Amino acid sequence: MxxxxxxxxxxxxxxxxxxxxxxxxxxxxxxxxxxxxxxxxxxxxxxxxxxxxxxxxxxxxxxxxxxxxxxxxxxxxxxxxxxxxxxxxxxxxxxxxxxxxxxxxxxxxxxxxxxxxxxxxxxxxxxxxxxxxxxxxxxxxxxxxxxxxxxxxxxxxxxxxxxxxxxxxxTADEVKKLIAQSKTVYGTADAVPAWGRATVDKLVQKGWLKGEGGSDGLNLPEEVLRVLVINDRAGIYGE
Ligand SMILES: [Zn+2]
Structure with a gap:
């Protein structure tokens, strides 16, 4: 200053x-x-x-x-x-x-x-x-x-x-940038990329993964999605 x-x-x-x-x-x-x-x-x-x-x-x-x-x-x-x-x-x-x-x-x-x-x-x-x-x-x-x-x-x-x-x-912009850098969050099932979509659909169908409005409002961080997909491949969530 x-x-x-x-x-x-x-x-x-x-x-x-x-x-x-x-x-x-x-x-x-x-x-x-x-x-x-x-x-x-x-x-x-x-x-x-x-x-x-x-x-x-x-x-x-x-x-x-x-x-x-x-x-x-x-x-x-x-x-x-x-x-x-x-x-x-x-x-x-x-x-x-x-x-x-x-x-x-x-x-x-x-x-x-x-x-x-x-x-x-x-x-x-x-x-x-x-x-x-x-x-x-x-x-x-x-x-x-x-x-x-x-x-x-x-x-x-x-x-x-x-x-x-x-x-x-x-500044507010710097804070926003920091949040954006820290994680990608998928808001809805439709926003989830192809590599995780089948897993998310399965978990939503089983009622294990819920957003505020069904498959909407999921707010699923990418790190969490990765873990879900790995678990799914390991057969933890069944067919
Ligand atoms: Zn004084």
Missing amino acids: EIHFRQANAGNYLSAARGKKDILYLVIHFTANDGDTAQNNADYFARTSTSTSAHYFVDENEVWQSVHDADIAWHCGTRGTYFHPYCRNANSIGVELCSRMKDGKYYFRQGTVDNAVQLARTLMQKYGIAPDHVVRHYDVTHKNCPAPFVENAAAWQDFKRRLIEEVDDM
Whole structure:
């Protein structure tokens, strides 16, 4: 995925030269704004020294990086209590999702969540981060962040599920192709090729092989047909 970069103001992060093994967690946040963009945030943190930062900002169209992965961003620290035993700024990457507001509640646009899933998967692969090391800011300090994933636990579970789903990156056409490659299925007795037809007719006649509508709707995979034909040749189904 394309990731734009605009370096944050030097007052917003710690230059750290972290190695691959130092990055153990991904922390997900929301911007708590209504309709901001990833670039808005990158621009803001570049020109303003606020002693806060995140590595990435995501909206429905773009991903902007503000702090290099090797540097420490200030996104999940607290002077209060930590509720996560290990996850800290020093060993994590912070990802902020741009939010919107409706009826007094924050929400994410679908495209923003989709882009965040893709970014998270990319970073997990790059640093060997396990799915259970992808956490919410809430899990670290109990701050209501990201609100749409704290107030709706099912939405967070769905986000987590998508981090490990294999078919996510496949288009519908690729999935269809894979299914087509994996097996030939004969829908009806008429569709069965000559080499298997006598066997199928026999089994249907005996009532041992039934489709949803008699000899229709058989949905017989080719591998299964081969076994039936071999059995038939061996005399297992009689005359
Ligand atoms: Zn946060």
